[in-house]
Amino acid sequence: MALDPTPAPAAPQPIRRSQLRAPYLEALLAYGHRAPQRLHVPGHGGGRGADPALASALGLSTLSLDVPRDIDGIDLGPTPTPYQQAEQLAAEAYGAARTWFLTNGASQGNHAICLALAPTGAEIVVQRNCHGSVTDGLVLSGGSPHYLLPGYDAERGIATVVTPDRLRAALREQPGARAAVVVSPTYFGMVADIAGCARVAHDAGIPLVVDCAWGPHLGFHRSLPPNPLHEGADVVLTSTHKHAGSLTQSAMLHVADGRPELRDGLDRAIRLLRSTSPSSLLMASLDAARRQLAVRGAPLLGDTLAAADRLRDRIGELPGCRILDRDRPRPEIWAWDPLRIVVDVHDTGVAASTLARRLRDVHDTQLELHTHTTLVLVVPLGMDESTAHHVATALEAAIATSERDGGTSPPAIDPPVPADAAVPRVSPRDAFLGPVETVERAHAVGRVSAEAISVYPPGIPTLLPGEPISSAALDQLVSLHAAGLRLHGASDPDLGTLRVTAATR
Numbered sequence: 001m002a003l004d005p006t007p008a009p010a011a012p013q014p015i016r017r018s019q020l021r022a023p024y025l026e027a028l029l030a031y032g033h034r035a036p037q038r039l040h041v042p043g044h045g046g047g048r049g050a051d052p053a054l055a056s057a058l059g060l061s062t063l064s065l066d067v068p069r070d071i072d073g074i075d076l077g078p079t080p081t082p083y084q085q086a087e088q089l090a091a092e093a094y095g096a097a098r099t100w101f102l103t104n105g106a107s108q109g110n111h112a113i114c115l116a117l118a119p120t121g122a123e124i125v126v127q128r129n130c131h132g133s134v135t136d137g138l139v140l141s142g143g144s145p146h147y148l149l150p151g152y153d154a155e156r157g158i159a160t161v162v163t164p165d166r167l168r169a170a171l172r173e174q175p176g177a178r179a180a181v182v183v184s185p186t187y188f189g190m191v192a193d194i195a196g197c198a199r200v201a202h203d204a205g206i207p208l209v210v211d212c213a214w215g216p217h218l219g220f221h222r223s224l225p226p227n228p229l230h231e232g233a234d235v236v237l238t239s240t241h242k243h244a245g246s247l248t249q250s251a252m253l254h255v256a257d258g259r260p261e262l263r264d265g266l267d268r269a270i271r272l273l274r275s276t277s278p279s280s281l282l283m284a285s286l287d288a289a290r291r292q293l294a295v296r297g298a299p300l301l302g303d304t305l306a307a308a309d310r311l312r313d314r315i316g317e318l319p320g321c322r323i324l325d326r327d328r329p330r331p332e333i334w335a336w337d338p339l340r341i342v343v344d345v346h347d348t349g350v351a352a353s354t355l356a357r358r359l360r361d362v363h364d365t366q367l368e369l370h371t372h373t374t375l376v377l378v379v380p381l382g383m384d385e386s387t388a389h390h391v392a393t394a395l396e397a398a399i400a401t402s403e404r405d406g407g408t409s410p411p412a413i414d415p416p417v418p419a420d421a422a423v424p425r426v427s428p429r430d431a432f433l434g435p436v437e438t439v440e441r442a443h444a445v446g447r448v449s450a451e452a453i454s455v456y457p458p459g460i461p462t463l464l465p466g467e468p469i470s471s472a473a474l475d476q477l478v479s480l481h482a483a484g485l486r487l488h489g490a491s492d493p494d495l496g497t498l499r500v501t502a503a504t505r
Ligand SMILES: Cc1ncc(COP(=O)(O)O)c(C=O)c1O
Pocket: 104, 105, 106, 107, 108, 110, 130, 131, 133, 183, 187, 211, 213, 214, 239, 249, 250, 251
């Protein structure tokens, strides 16, 4: 089966008048301001019955907008209802055929993607260090993953991105795969060659899914990498709350034009996963965030990017600090998200964890993440020069006043195990839901793992549910644990025992 050729990248579109509206938010405001007699859930009755401290914290006007589903004039009545219009406007802004609002984060989107594209027994190629919600989605769906390794920056112990060549090789090994899932941008702001990956997937007759949880803003300013839908991706997941100004837990799932079969499957899956009481506040925030991006995204992002650049300049001048996206280029990284600043602090002589702690405790400055060599900063929309100045000054002070405590010793980072793409022996669903037993580490090799275990670095899971446990994988976990690193997801944090699928008798 050959899919349509990859569409040519779209030129930036002028703002459409329709985008000036936020129909769901407007309908909700009209209902709240009308102050009707509310004899329906939620039981706080628009705020009157709420705990006074909560009412004072959130404000009565916020609580009056907290309404259930099926309110006439909001998501019931003549179609398209304001709710349907809001999703249509989001689809228009992102260049999708259909967009769904999600109120359980991008995690819900990954669950839906797995249910729709990798049902029981169906094979799917999945980037090995995808978010845990993909593995969870496969547990729900019963799909059978073929894991695809991303590139790896061994110096810093950071996974990079999947390349079209790696994807092609994986699809050759797995000709029955029904879809391919890649992550772009990554947690570290690395963007993959999506147009190249889409061509490879389409040549193989399958859709490309891009987990773009970290890129809801992509494509809304000319200095940003394009939105993956404009580069030929078929299904794109954006975690709107992460970078585009909506409330925590709100996200969107988009499907490209010309994929009606994907659209129907995703629609069914989302209905199955959706609460019957989705939060109106979250959905209104999605409607508003879409309008803001579409209407004033360019100036807002322009100012934010200018402040982010200033911060990069300042940090880049600090002795021992290197900004990853200004460092040596790596061929597999197609672009960087400039709203992510990753600082390699190795040459300061101070451990990244010490700097992150000092920034937090002394300067009340909270970072998104630190690894053993890097500090990861998420640049919020609207960050201004004064915040940039504060952060750079605080980091300078933290470096100057911290003890040199090991940042200078070269990081010893093993390459990820397994060294190449792997196919689990049993499906994640059977490994997770089937009978399990706990075995001593000495007896674990050759058994099938019932747990996912990851260490940072390398940040690529060493074991995933359903995979046979190799001695190389186990040795890697033992040595990383001995080096003091945490084994994320391990049922026994000291790895004395492992949870494996029960032996068949
Ligand atoms: C790549 C990726 N996909 C999906 C998710 C899940 O997003 P959410 O927290 O919105 O459920 C995350 C969360 O960090 C992520 O990093």
